[in-house]
Amino acid sequence: MFGLQGEKMSLEEAVINDILSRVQKPARYQGNEWNSCLKDHSSVSTKMVFAFPDLYEVGMSNQGLKILYHSVNLHDGLLMERVFAPASDMENHLREHKLPLYALESRKPLSTFDVVGFSLQYELSYTNVLNMLDLAGIPLRSENRSMSCPLVIGGGPCAYNPEPLAPFFDLFILGEAEEILPELLLEVGRLKKVVSSRRDLLLHLSNYEGVYVPSFYQPLYEQGILKAIKKLEPQAPDVVKKRLVTRLDDAPYPVSPVVPYIQAVHDRAVIELFRGCARGCRFCQAGYIFRPVRKRSMGNILKLSESLIKNTGYDEISLSSLSSTDYPSIGELIREMDEILTPGRVKCSLPSLRLDSYAVELAEKLHHGKRSSLTFAPEAATERLRRVIRKNISEEEIFSALKDAVDAGWQGFKLYFMIGLPTETDQDVLAIVNLCRKIRQDLKNRAKSGLMLSVSASTFIPKAHTPFQWEPQLELPLVKDRQEMLRSGFKNLRGTDFSWHDPGASHLEAVFARGDRRLALALERAVRLGCRFDGWSEHFSFQRWHEAFDQANLKMEDYAYRKFDYHDCLPWDHLHCGIEKDIFIEEHLKAIAACQEEENS
Amino acid sequence: MSRIRFTFTREVALAYLSHLDMLRLFLRALRRSGLPLEYSRGYNPHPRFTLALPLPLGVTAGEEIGEVFFSEKVEAGFFIEELTSQLPGGIKLTGAFSVGAEGPYIAALVRAALYRAKLKSISTVHGNARLVKESLEKMLLKEEIIMNRTNKKKKIVSTNVRPFIKEAKMFYEQDKNLELMLELEAGSQGGISPVFFLEQLQKEAPSEIPGVHDWHIHREKIIFVDNPLPAFD
Numbered sequence: 001m002f003g004l005q006g007e008k009m010s011l012e013e014a015v016i017n018d019i020l021s022r023v024q025k026p027a028r029y030q031g032n033e034w035n036s037c038l039k040d041h042s043s044v045s046t047k048m049v050f051a052f053p054d055l056y057e058v059g060m061s062n063q064g065l066k067i068l069y070h071s072v073n074l075h076d077g078l079l080m081e082r083v084f085a086p087a088s089d090m091e092n093h094l095r096e097h098k099l100p101l102y103a104l105e106s107r108k109p110l111s112t113f114d115v116v117g118f119s120l121q122y123e124l125s126y127t128n129v130l131n132m133l134d135l136a137g138i139p140l141r142s143e144n145r146s147m148s149c150p151l152v153i154g155g156g157p158c159a160y161n162p163e164p165l166a167p168f169f170d171l172f173i174l175g176e177a178e179e180i181l182p183e184l185l186l187e188v189g190r191l192k193k194v195v196s197s198r199r200d201l202l203l204h205l206s207n208y209e210g211v212y213v214p215s216f217y218q219p220l221y222e223q224g225i226l227k228a229i230k231k232l233e234p235q236a237p238d239v240v241k242k243r244l245v246t247r248l249d250d251a252p253y254p255v256s257p258v259v260p261y262i263q264a265v266h267d268r269a270v271i272e273l274f275r276g277c278a279r280g281c282r283f284c285q286a287g288y289i290f291r292p293v294r295k296r297s298m299g300n301i302l303k304l305s306e307s308l309i310k311n312t313g314y315d316e317i318s319l320s321s322l323s324s325t326d327y328p329s330i331g332e333l334i335r336e337m338d339e340i341l342t343p344g345r346v347k348c349s350l351p352s353l354r355l356d357s358y359a360v361e362l363a364e365k366l367h368h369g370k371r372s373s374l375t376f377a378p379e380a381a382t383e384r385l386r387r388v389i390r391k392n393i394s395e396e397e398i399f400s401a402l403k404d405a406v407d408a409g410w411q412g413f414k415l416y417f418m419i420g421l422p423t424e425t426d427q428d429v430l431a432i433v434n435l436c437r438k439i440r441q442d443l444k445n446r447a448k449s450g451l452m453l454s455v456s457a458s459t460f461i462p463k464a465h466t467p468f469q470w471e472p473q474l475e476l477p478l479v480k481d482r483q484e485m486l487r488s489g490f491k492n493l494r495g496t497d498f499s500w501h502d503p504g505a506s507h508l509e510a511v512f513a514r515g516d517r518r519l520a521l522a523l524e525r526a527v528r529l530g531c532r533f534d535g536w537s538e539h540f541s542f543q544r545w546h547e548a549f550d551q552a553n554l555k556m557e558d559y560a561y562r563k564f565d566y567h568d569c570l571p572w573d574h575l576h577c578g579i580e581k582d583i584f585i586e587e588h589l590k591a592i593a594a595c596q597e598e599e600n601s
Numbered sequence: 602m603s604r605i606r607f608t609f610t611r612e613v614a615l616a617y618l619s620h621l622d623m624l625r626l627f628l629r630a631l632r633r634s635g636l637p638l639e640y641s642r643g644y645n646p647h648p649r650f651t652l653a654l655p656l657p658l659g660v661t662a663g664e665e666i667g668e669v670f671f672s673e674k675v676e677a678g679f680f681i682e683e684l685t686s687q688l689p690g691g692i693k694l695t696g697a698f699s700v701g702a703e704g705p706y707i708a709a710l711v712r713a714a715l716y717r718a719k720l721k722s723i724s725t726v727h728g729n730a731r732l733v734k735e736s737l738e739k740m741l742l743k744e745e746i747i748m749n750r751t752n753k754k755k756k757i758v759s760t761n762v763r764p765f766i767k768e769a770k771m772f773y774e775q776d777k778n779l780e781l782m783l784e785l786e787a788g789s790q791g792g793i794s795p796v797f798f799l800e801q802l803q804k805e806a807p808s809e810i811p812g813v814h815d816w817h818i819h820r821e822k823i824i825f826v827d828n829p830l831p832a833f834d
């Protein structure tokens with residue numbers, strides 16, 4: 001009669017179930033989703049838990065998770081489960097009941113796994129990484145972990161400069177992990193039986209291309225300035241090279257991803273058209289680290305899409321890539337997709353659009369009937385500044401694309417801009433308002449029932465492995481001034497809605513994006529002071545972070561505003577993203593030249 | 602066009618889904634099954650599928666009912682086979698019946714629901730079984746129990762929900778668990794949830810009566826105006 005009766009439940013299970021009745025969105029911690037994979041723990045050689053340091057809804061939208069979950073669980077000898085950052089109510093209950101953080105599938109504590117692997121997507125999730133380790137009862141610093149502790153590994157975009165996290169991780173995987181990870185896990189399973197120390201285990205693993213063991217390298221500082229990175233183990237590589245999947249068509253693809261019950265941020269099937277982006281916008285880390293461009297064949301895309309829909313029951317599939325409309329035969333692909341998807345009433349969507357008429361034409365094909373809003377990212381409002389960042393698009397093209405979109409029935413547009421870009425002046429910032437005013441003036445009569453612009457301005461963050469890696473971030477007071485200029489500009493502009501990013505959070509992101517190992521201490525202090533979910537404005541506390549930096553005797557400004565010289569040693573110099581420094585220097589010089597060209601003319 | 606009504610259970614493994622989550626779960630399972638779903642007309646067509654009565658978060662269930670329309674005839678046996686293979690552990694299909702496509706939707710036939718509430722931990726029972734009983738009696742003697750709700754216009758609307766409590770009984774044996782049996786009205790005519798009922802009960806003696814989260818609630822079945830399943834006739 002009762003669900004609880006008859007089912008044998010351990011005490012822990014009972015406590016977990018009780019806790020679930022007391023927290024917000026308990027399905028986040030429930031598991032048991034369609035396509036989730038529960039294997040017998042005693043039947044495999046290596047057990048890994050994929051840890052995503054943000055909420056379930058965010059993590060379940062991450063394509064990396066889906067790919068790795070699939071590629072590892074394909075192997076009989078391996079298993080992968082999932083865990084996400086618990087929201088604060090769940091965290092409090094876990095701590096109160098002294099329950100360790102558990103994996104969703106088996107509800108076993110993280111410490112019973114061989115490997116805990118964190119997905120490092122953005123810097124503002126670092127406090128969650130540490131907090132999750134703490135909740136799992138795993139010593140934060142890798143030097144304090146015994147042989148019986150899981151290996152703590154990390155991957156994802158932030159692994160290209162993981163130095164602020166270095167003391168907490170046993171190893172990082174640089175680049176794309178779907179091919180190397182199963183191999184590495186099998187090796188861990190084998191080595192566990194033969195090696196006697198963690199150091200030996202890591203030494204073996206460091207032979208794999210793409211594996212970076214931070215404890216084998218030591219940064220050397222002189223008067224607070226990083227001078228060199230010293231290798232401590234002769235066997236370890238001088239420079240760690242990234243891993244790369246050479247042919248997408250041959251790589252494993254998750255055609256049966258876990259389907260969440262609660263709404264994920266992206267609640268749809270995803271098919272990746274190609275990896276990498278050839279556009280080379282100078283601020284864009286993704287554009288560089290995912291090079292070269294590797295395309296999936298159309299036949300493969302169609303075949304995978306069909307299975308995806310069949311295995312998940314989704315009614316939407318996203319044609320995903322960094323700039324999907326650059327897929328060589330995108331028009332033909334959309335036609336073919338339509339044919340296989342229409343009978344099942346599945347719609348197809350494009351995540352981002354290039355600002356040109358062709359992209360609008362494609363969007364028109366996709367949106368039968370319904371026209372919500374279109375998203376474009378001009379990034380900068382003057383042609384000069386767009387040339388500096390290499391977002392090469394003319395004002396004329398912007399207008400003709402928007403005109404086409406309005407004629408096709410769209411009335412709402414989201415426009416993304418950045419402030420604080422190198423060489424930016426007040427004029428460039430005011431130009432954002434002027435551009436939007438002009439768009440409204442020119443197009444509002446064309447649109448049937450008015451035109452709505454949602455304008456968003458983020459703050460430029462210089463990232464490692466980009467031509468702007470040497471550039472400082474715009475100083476905080478100036479960021480605030482420029483945001484204020486925009487706010488007051490848009491206040492007087494009807495039919496526009498302006499939003500901006502928390503300047504403090506962007507400042508902190510810049511600190512960590514080009515940070516070094518000394519930041520680890522500030523991070524530890526911040527977690528102790530209660531910092532969590534720093535990417536969520538309702539949780540972010542700049543004041544607490546200031547306190548943490550004070551305690552660690554460090555200054556955020558030293559990191560965010562630092563201008564590096566070409567010959568300076570960068571904290572990530574021993575990590576290679578596949579692109580030589582010369583290319584970055586060349587691109588950086590071109591950016592400066594693009595700026596001067598304009599001034600001289 | 603054809604219509605099938607089906608019964609299912611929900612176990613504790615999937616108890617923490619909201620009504621919307623449940624709808625998504627079934628819609629995706631139905632789409633995966635490849636059965637010939639009938640779609641609504643209009644701007645944004647969606648499969649014609651409903652659940653008779655939303656099941657509150659955390660509540661398990663013994664006999665829930667859903668209803669789905671197909672564009673062609675689908676045999677009940679075939680339906681069970683195809684849908685069962687697409688349902689996750691924790692949701693079990695227990696029956697399916699073809700009903701004519703004409704006639705009211707299942708949700709319009711709901712009259713009430715039968716619940717059992719049991720304390721999660723036996724240790725919380727001792728000492729307050731008598732108190733629970735007294736409070737229950739006190740509560741049932743009331744002529745008015747007011748429920749305040751904010752409506753769509755953000756105005757507070759007060760309703761007397763006492764008439765919605767059809768029956769509320771307590772069962773208790775020394776050293777055994779304490780159980781409440783509740784029949785509460787539900788559906789489009791108005792009603793109350795077992796969660797609200799237990800909250801009210803606790804209000805009778807706030808410091809001694811267990812809170813809502815100390816109960817495990819199980820919905821035994823939904824009670825209909827007409828029997829919605831002809832095979833039971």
Ligand code: SF4
Binds near residue numbers: 280284
């Ligand atoms: S910003 Fe977009 S188009 Fe530019 S390089 Fe990055 S991914 Fe490519």
